Amino acid sequence: MLRLRAMERGLNPKEAYDTLGKDPVLKDSVRNALVSEQGRLCAYCMCRIPRADVDTSAHISPIVLEHIVPRNPVDGRDVGQGLDYNNLVAVCHGNRGPRGTRTINDLTCDARRGNTELRKVNPCVESTLSTIEYKADGSIQSSDSDVLFDLEATLNLNYSSLIRERKSALQAVIDEMEMLLFDEALLKEYAESHLKVFLEETEEKTPFVGILVWYLRGFVR
Template sequence: MIRIKKGREPGKLLWYRQQDGASYEQMDKEVREELIDQLLREQGHLCAYCMSKIPESRNLPSGVPAVTIEHWLPRNPDDKLDIGQGLDYKNMFAVCSGNRGCGCEEKLTCDARKGNDAIKVNPCDESTLRGITYKSNGIIQSSDPVIDEDLNQRLNLNGANSSFQENRKQVLESLIFDVKKRCGNGDISLYCKRRLEKIQAMDDQKIPYVGILIWWLEKHIK
């Protein structure tokens, strides 16, 4: 998971929010499409939580969208508290399908798993991301026990029924292979620094699961 820097909200969303009776549920298709497009570009076409590529290219069950608008602060919380979060652009992310339609709750991930639960980890809040690290086997974890529970339980990012852990592991192994190929047994810190700068400079179309790459490269820069 990496920090998402929110830009200016889409003009059509701003206009729509100012209309009498505006609500997320009744949002026009044209407004929604512009919103999704901007969220995707803002996030480099990666899911805000698992960092898989979106829109998803795989076949999905009928009626399941390849990209979903997620509200970090639930727009329909159990306590019914409505503070305008449904149409607040800063409260919105683009996310993957989360395995919706699979017929098994244990396989749900990301916002499909989270539902109306409140979470502490926030891709827009760098302070909640600082304690996140990875293991060489692809596991994502946090030194903050609440955020670690978010990652494992409320978002299910290490679940045995998903491919996230294996995908992160493969991406990391590919990077390590390339570093060894370029640097051999020599000092790798300069090469890692350049690779990190290149990755961090990417705007749209970021590398899927890039969080584990950034973590590893930062560890190997002197």
């Protein structure tokens, strides 16, 4: 979509991004397509987008177009990644707030990441996410040190509010399953059926579904 427009106008990558990136109709079209493809979840933290707690009065975008490979990487390479639809994801506002109300430690997702390249995590490549696990307290983990660095240091996905939200989502499932603890067969049936539902969601996925899938898989192995 973006690259085709650039080719039609004979623009180089920088010219194309500067010109087409300011086209509100085109940007909205790309943003809406990504949000739909992602089941209305942030590609990084998996919250619902747009979040209800965005302070739009502070001119904060509720949904951000994020480049997986930075548009302006430290090494300066530019192979048109700014216009590559496959290099774009939709993310939340990253806990941005009015000027002076946030520190770097309060930011998450793209707001925290800035122009830092991810070492290994790519939300569009399932194999890069295979080592991700969770804890019952809602924290996100990985046995791969590079993946863990991406999750914690670069994206700040163990920020306190995200941990609480993941734990809350998980607790709702745990509460339902506790009523079945007396029957192992029913417990496994519940886990299998709900896991199937979560894995097959497309149009509107369950917020923080990652921790739910992780938990339920523990009952069907």
